[in-house]
Amino acid sequence: MSMHPLLTNDDFAETAATLGCDVPAIRAVCAVESTGSGFLADSRAKILFESHQFHRLTGGKNASGSPNLSTPTWVRNYGAPGPHQYDRLEAAAALDHDAAFESCSIGLFQIMGFNYTAAGYSSIDAFWAAQQNSEHDQLDAFAGICLSNGWSKFLAAHDWTGFARRYNGPGFKANDYDSKLAAQYAVFAAAAPQE
Numbered sequence: 001m002s003m004h005p006l007l008t009n010d011d012f013a014e015t016a017a018t019l020g021c022d023v024p025a026i027r028a029v030c031a032v033e034s035t036g037s038g039f040l041a042d043s044r045a046k047i048l049f050e051s052h053q054f055h056r057l058t059g060g061k062n063a064s065g066s067p068n069l070s071t072p073t074w075v076r077n078y079g080a081p082g083p084h085q086y087d088r089l090e091a092a093a094a095l096d097h098d099a100a101f102e103s104c105s106i107g108l109f110q111i112m113g114f115n116y117t118a119a120g121y122s123s124i125d126a127f128w129a130a131q132q133n134s135e136h137d138q139l140d141a142f143a144g145i146c147l148s149n150g151w152s153k154f155l156a157a158h159d160w161t162g163f164a165r166r167y168n169g170p171g172f173k174a175n176d177y178d179s180k181l182a183a184q185y186a187v188f189a190a191a192a193p194q195e
Contacts, residue, residue, distance in 0.1 A: 004039055007108075007135045015143050021155035024188035029142070029155075029167070030108050031184040032177070038108035038135040040082050045132050047104045049088040051077055053112065057099035066095065074171065098124050106131045107138035111145060118148035158185060 009023075016023045030036055034046050055063060055070040062070040068077055069092045079088070085104070092100035101124045102113035111119060116127035119141035130137040146152045154163035164178035172178060 004043065005134045005136060007139060011136055011139060015139055018143055019146055019152040019155060021152060022189075022192075024185050024192050025155040025158065026139075026142070027188040028181050028184035029163075031188070032180045033105075033110040034108045036108070038138045042083065044083075044086065045107050045138070046082075046110070047085045047089065047106045048078060048081070048110060049085050049092065049100075049104050050112070051075065051103075053114065054092055054096075054099055054103035057102055057114065058096050062092075062095050066091070069095070101125070101128055107141070108135055109138060109142040111138075111141055115145050118145045120144040120148075158182075160185070 012023045012026055016026055039045055051069055051071040052074045055072055060070060089100055089104055105112050113124055116124050119127060121127035151163060151166050160178040160181040164172040164181060168177040
């Protein structure tokens with residue numbers, strides 16, 4: 001059971017109003033990114049360490065000594081989800097603290113650490129602390145990056161391809177990210193109370 005406050009329907013509604021979109025659009029992103037939960041059973045935020053981002057942020061200087069932590073391109077080398085990702089983060093942080101934390105996606109919306117400024121934080125450590133605090137902070141960070149980057153218009157228009165390209169990156173089609181968003185949106189829209 002999470003020790004952190006969970007999101008309420010009002011939280012989603014308030015953020016949807018801020019972004020100018022509907023609640024099912026936000027819930028769809030949440031479902032695709034984290035299956036709707038921002039925390040692990042041990043109360044730490046869900047994370048995923050991305051070796052290609054660590055490679056990019058460190059100029060590849062750790063690739064030979066730590067090939068599982070630093071790869072020139074995206075590879076599916078995550079290993080087990082959950083606590084194991086913290087083991088990978090800790091190993092990378094021993095090489096470069098900021099780059100390691102910026103190379104992780106975190107929370108309900110799996111926001112990449114390198115987006116901390118767009119999310120409204122002054123440092124990677126401030127961003128990280130907030131994401132470990134509550135799902136509400138994770139939702140606020142999501143709203144922050146959507147507003148900073150102009151992505152809310154894609155949510156409002158239900159333009160899943162446009163949103164996916166920006167939120168998930170240029171390789172989004174390989175994972176059918178846009179199709180997954182559309183499918184989840186349809187589920188949440190069908191379940192939403194009709195105005």
